[in-house]
Amino acid sequence: MQTILFHDTVFGPIHSRRLGTSLGVNLSPRDGKVCSFDCLYCEAGFNAQGPGKAGLPPREEVYRLLEKRLSDMKAHNERLDVITFSGNGEPTMHPDFLGIITDTIALRDKYYPEVKISVLSNSTRLDRPDVAEALRLVDNNILKLDSAIESTMRAIDRPVSPSFTTEKVIDMIADFGGQCIVQTMLLRGEYNGSAIDNTTPAEIDALIAAYRKINPKEVMLYSIDRKTPAENLRKVPREELEAVAERIRREGIDVQVSG
Numbered sequence: 001m002q003t004i005l006f007h008d009t010v011f012g013p014i015h016s017r018r019l020g021t022s023l024g025v026n027l028s029p030r031d032g033k034v035c036s037f038d039c040l041y042c043e044a045g046f047n048a049q050g051p052g053k054a055g056l057p058p059r060e061e062v063y064r065l066l067e068k069r070l071s072d073m074k075a076h077n078e079r080l081d082v083i084t085f086s087g088n089g090e091p092t093m094h095p096d097f098l099g100i101i102t103d104t105i106a107l108r109d110k111y112y113p114e115v116k117i118s119v120l121s122n123s124t125r126l127d128r129p130d131v132a133e134a135l136r137l138v139d140n141n142i143l144k145l146d147s148a149i150e151s152t153m154r155a156i157d158r159p160v161s162p163s164f165t166t167e168k169v170i171d172m173i174a175d176f177g178g179q180c181i182v183q184t185m186l187l188r189g190e191y192n193g194s195a196i197d198n199t200t201p202a203e204i205d206a207l208i209a210a211y212r213k214i215n216p217k218e219v220m221l222y223s224i225d226r227k228t229p230a231e232n233l234r235k236v237p238r239e240e241l242e243a244v245a246e247r248i249r250r251e252g253i254d255v256q257v258s259g
């Protein structure tokens with residue numbers, strides 16, 4: 001199934017259903033994918049496609065491209081709500097992630113001081129002090145937690161490292177002391193003959209226990225919106241997402257549903 005790579009380091013702005021008018025920053029290669037997960041639903045496709053040839057964009061190039069785009073947008077009075085780090089892989093895998101975040105804050109303050117900075121991370125690198133420091137600096141530290149049950153997380157997100165566990169990641173997310181947004185993709189289907197479903201009562205109970213421990217600013221619930229590399233995945237209907245959201249809200253946690 002055809003999936004989409006971002007072919008620029010700075011792209012958009014695009015309208016994000018979750019974040020508003022968003023200028024994207026892709027710290028992965030422009031012609032391939034680099035990620036510490038290999039999610040069944042990844043819009044950039046499976047890791048098997050390879051990292052391409054372009055390599056990671058250097059910090060200086062990200063600065064130059066971002067400054068050019070922000071100054072152009074400012075000159076044309078263009079609206080902007082958020083600068084979002086996402087793209088063809090995991091942004092925190094960039095070796096200069098902290099420096100790039102520091103640069104982005106300086107550029108944001110210069111051109112669009114009211115704009116938020118968001119990072120969409122898969123939470124696999126939170127054990128690195130420089131990554132955790134960078135994520136503490138941004139306005140929206142959005143961390144993935146698709147399942148609090150180990151076998152389901154492994155089936156859906158397919159972490160590259162065998163030492164990455166749900167137990168460890170929930171503790172590491174909780175270490176932010178609530179300064180985070182947790183993003184959970186709910187989906188069902190089948191892959192390689194195995195059923196995939198993180199919407200069962202046991203899954204939702206485990207997620208709620210994890211959210212209670214993490215106490216995030218917000219939980220973002222969503223489901224499949226675009227093509228996925230695994231073909232037999234199904235979108236969870238909006239009404240069902242809303243029903244799950246209601247259960248979470250009863251625990252005193254804010255939830256945003258999109259999709």
Ligand code: SF4
Nearest residue numbers: 035037039042089122
């Ligand atoms: S963490 Fe994000 S980029 Fe990485 S495989 Fe999953 S969806 Fe794709």
